[in-house]
Amino acid sequence: MKHTLSVLVQDEAGVLSRIAGLFARRGFNIESLAVGPGEQVGISRITMVVPGDEAVIEQLIKQLYKLVSVLKVQDLTLTPCVERELMLLKVNATASNRAEAIELANVFRARIVDISEETLTIEVVGDPGKMVAIVQMLNKFGIREVARTGKIVLARESGVNTEYLKSLEAKV
Template sequence: MKHTLSVLVEDESGALSRIAGLFSRRGFNIDSLAVGPAESWGHSRLTMVVEGDDHALEQVTKQLDKLINVLTVVDLTSIPAVERELMLLKVAASPESRSAIFDLVHVFRAKVVDVADDAVTLEVVGDPGKLVALERLMAPFGILEIARTGKVALERASGVNTELLKVTAGTKRVPA
């Protein structure tokens, strides 16, 4: 099972290396890693996606908590969270195909951030499924380059579980 961890660390040299080393020693592959400044000066937030069973992940989480510079570790997998990823996608775009590409850009609420004679560069933000869907639809045009940030995530302050809303949105309500 894939787990999304949010790790708040003191922004000091070697902190990321120690965290990555811990996962490497345990045989965990980090599928996605995004790091940036957090809400407090001198702190950074790491959002990582790792695969493993619940027991193994619990052990790694406990060991993360023991590392110097680690302030908090939250497994966002089973709690309401906002998750996003950014992708830049350079696509071959002949004059004949541009209209179709721009139509897809509109549907996915992406942005065209660069245009050349034979290519366009797109920016799209969303959940990883949205990014994969756009990538698949752009493949026939010819994907020239892709850069993805990896997932960033925060616990929902509202506590609303949007995954639950997706499931119930398809069900019909029966009048009482």
């Protein structure tokens, strides 16, 4: 199972390297990693997606807390959250199929951020499912390049589980 960890750390040189080293020494992969300033000056938030079962993740969290710069670790996997990711896609788009590619981008509320004689560069923001869906739809044009930020997550203070609500809507 993939787990989403949110780690608050002191913003100091080498902290990301120490965390990555911890994972590397134990032979664990980080599938997605996003780092940026947090809500307080001097504190950064690291969001990572890590594969593993409950026991493995529990051990990793204990190991993270042993690092001096780590302030707080949360496994948000089963917590109702807002998840977002940013992706840039460069796709083939000639005069004959450009309108169709732009229409598809509009369906996904994506933005065209660059255009040339042969390509479109599209900016997509959304949950990970949206990223998979738009890539599948744009594959027919030929995807030249992809750049993704990695998932960022904040717990929903309302406690509303939108994934659960989506499953109820699908049954209706």
